[in-house]
Amino acid sequence: MSVGKSGGKSKVAGARDLRVKVKKAGKLKHSSQLWLERQLNDPYVKRARELGHRSRAAFKLEEMDDRYKFLKPGQKLIDLGCAPGGWCQIAAKRIGLEQGKGRIVGIDLLPVDPIPGVELIEMDFMDEAAPALLTQRLGGRADGVMSDMAANTTGHKKTDHLKIIGLAEAALEFAHTILAPGGFFLAKLFQGGESAALLAELKRDFVTVRNVKPAASRPDSSELYVLATGYRRKPGEAGSLSIGSSQDDSA
Template identity: 55%
Template sequence: MSRSGRDPRERLKTGKGRTQSSVRWLSRQLNDPYVKQAKAEGWRSRAAFKLIELDEKFGLLKGAKRVVDLGIAPGGWSQVVRKKAPQAAVVGIDLLPTDPIDGVTIFEMDFMADEAPAALEGALDGPPDLVISDMAANTVGHKQTDHLRTMGLVETAVDFAITTLAPGGAFVAKVFAGGTDGDLLQILKKNFRTVKHAKPPASRKDSSEWYVIAQGFKGRSAPAAEAADEDD
């Protein structure tokens, strides 16, 4: 038996109108110990454990006062922030509707919209010291296109972080296999003291997702200096 209490070989019957891909997804969900644990602990998604594990390794939420959650839906990452840093002001944004979270300001709008950055900044009483992003573009099934679309979101998130973060702040974003593109990695190294890549245990082994963790924001007037880069 698996940790979820289900036989890992268990299969779902193909219901009327249910595609094989949806059957595979449902089977994976039912046999995923992180899904069961998330439900038991009240997290909105298994993705909460990714931020928990990243925080345990990098200390992202220690002393956090203002946090921006890009791609907040369904809200798991902001739940983690509220639990681990209850003193922090949190603002999130997503195209998808997100149920209210106590202590979190939520905007249902496109982060790529011109007015989005000002809305996020206006919801805080000062510059954020942590910007987190679990955003990913909707896939179209073409690997290169999907990668480029998601990296476009990451680039916009990086630009937002560099424009708004307080000195010493941190930035975390989902990327995919191969890590952050070269040019973008250099921008991060120029603006942060350390830049690393990590794949938290909660990230499925068959998933190509990784996360880039940039810490020690130098501030917009800081001189360019080479940052450490270690893939873990």
């Protein structure tokens, strides 16, 4: 495989088209060639490298928190599907982890390079032992449960949507066992018609529920996030606590 720059004319007179082109070589599939070309030309990927972020996903969390202010100093957080660590990096800065404030425990079935102050677990979250281990490592109630988990896509839209809904539902079930009153839940979804039951549960148990499409998400992707804040499940329900009054601010 070789990588070069196209020298074709741009729409701006006298300018060069600096878009990186990937020449097919060896056994590289066309789909892989397109993916690599997209990565090389993605401005968020380039910016992530410049800033030392683990992934472009860091900008998604950064943007959502800039808008809705759910990350606060001293929080205790769980990050599900944390590889390669972009969300942990942003969250660590915003809760003051380097100053000894708060705690973050992340889990992924893939290995994640160490992040100062972050407790990392290499395990599939769907392993039946994972929830208890996460709870033990966090050492108490969580102020937030974040999930950027996504199963490998099949290319079949409905199947992929059902798989990610299943992961979000599992993340929410775990959140009910560990969230502190007023806590938040953030999870990745795909746009589709099978999320109604999940959203109804969130609206029942949280003060505010929003669907968010960060600018850092690729425009051609059906990816979106659901952000639920103000956990208010009543005492005794699934072992959870709650406070707050009802409000629905869906977007």
